[in-house]
Amino acid sequence: xxxxxxxxxxxxxxxxxxxxxxxxxxxxxxxxxxxxxxxxxxxxxxxxxxxxxxxxxxxxxxxxxxxxxxxxxxxxxxxxxxxxxxxxxxxxxxxxxxxxxxxxxxxxxxxxxxxxxxxxxxxxxxxxxxxxxxxxxxxxxxxxxxxxxxxxxxxxxxxxxxxxxxxxxxxxxxxxxxxxxxxxxxxxxxxxxxxxxxxxxxxxxxxxxxxxxxxxxxxxxxxxxxxxxxxxxxxxxxxxxxxxxxxxxxxxxxxxxxxxxxxxxxxxxxxxxxxxxxxxxxxxxxxxxxxxxxxxxxxxxxxxxxxxxxxxxxxxxxxxxxxxxxxxxxxxxxxxxxxxxxxxxxxxxxxxxxxxxxxxxxxxxxxxxxxxxxxxxxxx
Amino acid sequence: xxxxxxxxxxxxxxxxxxxxxxxxxxxxxxxxxxxxxxxxxxxxxxxxxxxxxxxxxxxxxxxxxxxxxxxxxxxxxxxxxxxxxxxxxxxxxxxxxxxxxxxxxxxxxxxxxxxxxxxxxxxxxxxxxxxxxxxxxxxxxxxxxxxxxxxxxxxxxxxxxxxxxxxxxxxxxxxxxxxxxxxxxxxxxxxxxxxxxxxxxxxxxxxxxxxxxxxxxxxxxxxxxxxxxxxxxxxxxxxxxxxxxxxxxxxxxxxxxxxxxxxxxxxxxxxxxxxxxxxxxxxxxxxxxxxxxxxxxxxxxxxxxxxxxxxxxxxxxxxxxxxxxxxxxxxxxxxxxxxxxxxxxxxxxxxxxxxxxxxxxxxxxxxxxxxxxxxxxxxxxxxxxxxxxxxxxx
Numbered sequence: 001x002x003x004x005x006x007x008x009x010x011x012x013x014x015x016x017x018x019x020x021x022x023x024x025x026x027x028x029x030x031x032x033x034x035x036x037x038x039x040x041x042x043x044x045x046x047x048x049x050x051x052x053x054x055x056x057x058x059x060x061x062x063x064x065x066x067x068x069x070x071x072x073x074x075x076x077x078x079x080x081x082x083x084x085x086x087x088x089x090x091x092x093x094x095x096x097x098x099x100x101x102x103x104x105x106x107x108x109x110x111x112x113x114x115x116x117x118x119x120x121x122x123x124x125x126x127x128x129x130x131x132x133x134x135x136x137x138x139x140x141x142x143x144x145x146x147x148x149x150x151x152x153x154x155x156x157x158x159x160x161x162x163x164x165x166x167x168x169x170x171x172x173x174x175x176x177x178x179x180x181x182x183x184x185x186x187x188x189x190x191x192x193x194x195x196x197x198x199x200x201x202x203x204x205x206x207x208x209x210x211x212x213x214x215x216x217x218x219x220x221x222x223x224x225x226x227x228x229x230x231x232x233x234x235x236x237x238x239x240x241x242x243x244x245x246x247x248x249x250x251x252x253x254x255x256x257x258x259x260x261x262x263x264x265x266x267x268x269x270x271x272x273x274x275x276x277x278x279x280x281x282x283x284x285x286x287x288x289x290x291x292x293x294x295x296x297x298x299x300x301x302x303x304x305x306x307x308x309x310x311x312x313x314x315x316x317x318x319x320x321x322x323x324x325x326x327x328x329x330x331x332x333x334x335x336x337x338x339x340x341x342x343x344x345x346x347x348x349x350x351x352x353x354x355x356x357x358x359x360x361x362x363x364x365x366x367x368x369x370x371x372x373x374x375x376x377x378x379x380x
Numbered sequence: 381x382x383x384x385x386x387x388x389x390x391x392x393x394x395x396x397x398x399x400x401x402x403x404x405x406x407x408x409x410x411x412x413x414x415x416x417x418x419x420x421x422x423x424x425x426x427x428x429x430x431x432x433x434x435x436x437x438x439x440x441x442x443x444x445x446x447x448x449x450x451x452x453x454x455x456x457x458x459x460x461x462x463x464x465x466x467x468x469x470x471x472x473x474x475x476x477x478x479x480x481x482x483x484x485x486x487x488x489x490x491x492x493x494x495x496x497x498x499x500x501x502x503x504x505x506x507x508x509x510x511x512x513x514x515x516x517x518x519x520x521x522x523x524x525x526x527x528x529x530x531x532x533x534x535x536x537x538x539x540x541x542x543x544x545x546x547x548x549x550x551x552x553x554x555x556x557x558x559x560x561x562x563x564x565x566x567x568x569x570x571x572x573x574x575x576x577x578x579x580x581x582x583x584x585x586x587x588x589x590x591x592x593x594x595x596x597x598x599x600x601x602x603x604x605x606x607x608x609x610x611x612x613x614x615x616x617x618x619x620x621x622x623x624x625x626x627x628x629x630x631x632x633x634x635x636x637x638x639x640x641x642x643x644x645x646x647x648x649x650x651x652x653x654x655x656x657x658x659x660x661x662x663x664x665x666x667x668x669x670x671x672x673x674x675x676x677x678x679x680x681x682x683x684x685x686x687x688x689x690x691x692x693x694x695x696x697x698x699x700x701x702x703x704x705x706x707x708x709x710x711x712x713x714x715x716x717x718x719x720x721x722x723x724x725x726x727x728x729x730x731x732x733x734x735x736x737x738x739x740x741x742x743x744x745x746x747x748x749x750x751x752x753x754x755x756x757x758x759x760x761x762x763x764x765x766x767x768x769x770x771x772x773x774x
Binding site: 003274287372 | 386676
């Protein structure tokens, strides 16, 4: 048992924390809500230069040989000011799907430039009836000579409007729901036959629905035909663990803002923080936040585990916990702010919205609860 | 970061498990298997068995006869005992007055009392609460007056004195200076339960068992040698106990075992011919409990890893008592729900309900106490609000 940060990890925390406070404060996120790109390419490049994007990748792929725990420390800081860059979507989920699914020459072509901050990737896996099962897709890829022809649609592709490369799942064999027969293709953003319908998300970010009717050369298939499920499933677990770490950053910030409000807001001639009913609510928020921190650490350690049972148990427990505790803290932070908390002008609502989105992404409470309860380790 | 125990600790855990397999007498094991209530005699029998192995007091240092284990091994030993359903040794001597005497007692007091606590030769109880001093403990009234001839004379009443009927000694807080401010006039005494004028009257708890007593003091003479720490310094001593063994306060092992029992009951209870364990609603409820428990376990591991490095407990440790006691209660609430009509069971002859269920209703009732004793959860929240969250006083 050891939960101490190494000297390198302490440096990561202080560097990211300083950068976020100075360069990426909350007002910036407010501005980016109205920007059609939704993030800054320059900041993305800086993150690549600082080594943050490649932190959880092997050096052979252009990374820095760190761990998911290192990435989780960055995300926790990003949660404090709601950093808009696609760290989870590109530098964790899409990047690791690519790493796990494909061969070194494809890493060099698509992964390494992203880790340097030159490109953005995103994983396009969900469809209208996919919900959280990546094998439930209608998009098909058919072989035409050496080419592939993709037809179908993808929904809520995060940063799908701006990503340079889209990793698109398609069925090449098998029945709906079969893990086998799922393949992964990489598309350039300007591929003929790819139509993007840009979307805004509740938390001020950008996404897209995609329509696909495209012909791709054979080398756009990533890895072996029909064998992409494992890589996608692991990438989604990485996304879930990432949501827990960022979510902890969101929760601790919402808690700190709420405590600050309780210490300064006066009603009935006294600070409202003197009222026991409100004090105990604040303590309940603190308890949930501390437990969410514990489960986020657990998920970040275990998400890299080779044993899927261990991985699923820790990640699903943490994601369920995030949903329950995150929702509680976010909702209570609005409640304790009173009327001002319901205005768009006050910042607390931005944290409420981001938390809500984090509970939805990468498997919601129900999905992870069901998965947790179906693991062999759950039976006595 | 590392989430597994070190090899030497895993080896120690194997040693503990092997011991528990071999050393538990059959009649105790039979009760442990169905989580039945143990009698006082059975608890003391188990105390002697653990003492012979040197493990009655995992957290005692070697110089006082403890096994001298590090924080992680102490945790492992305690947790394995909980997981095995072994009788829970009385905490009042081993975990409360013992450690306090080590910190505040005179050499004579240590020599006189510690070996007998360790060996289970003297059983202790705690005299803190009074009828009008519960959460507001410092308003206690039991008086101790110096008779000028080597004794203090105690008059008043204590209540909720758990298992005082079996106790040989009581440690208590008494008012020695009625003119001082509340906390300032309190002293800490040790008192022989056989002293004239002292009577303990057991009464039934919600659980239907006589766990509590009212304890009356009528001109009870306590020798001055049995004052612990300075006169009027008792509050400091009582408060010191709050910081002890934070790693065990969550009782994750007990809740783990309780949840395992919930699952076993769910596997043998049928709903429409199928186990309740496979019923989607119950399965989801059980999973929610297990996830809550996993979060607590992880918070506990973080506290433990800090303790192993000799660090002061972090903010996560303050939540362990609150959440640990809540989860333990909730496990029994869920067991009761799954049991259906069997949940009405009340001390009927064995066989009236499945053995696994027999003690659940009593425990369900008694365990309302877990969120009350040791400083109610509301008091714990007051403390966190003030000291950790920096919220202003009223």
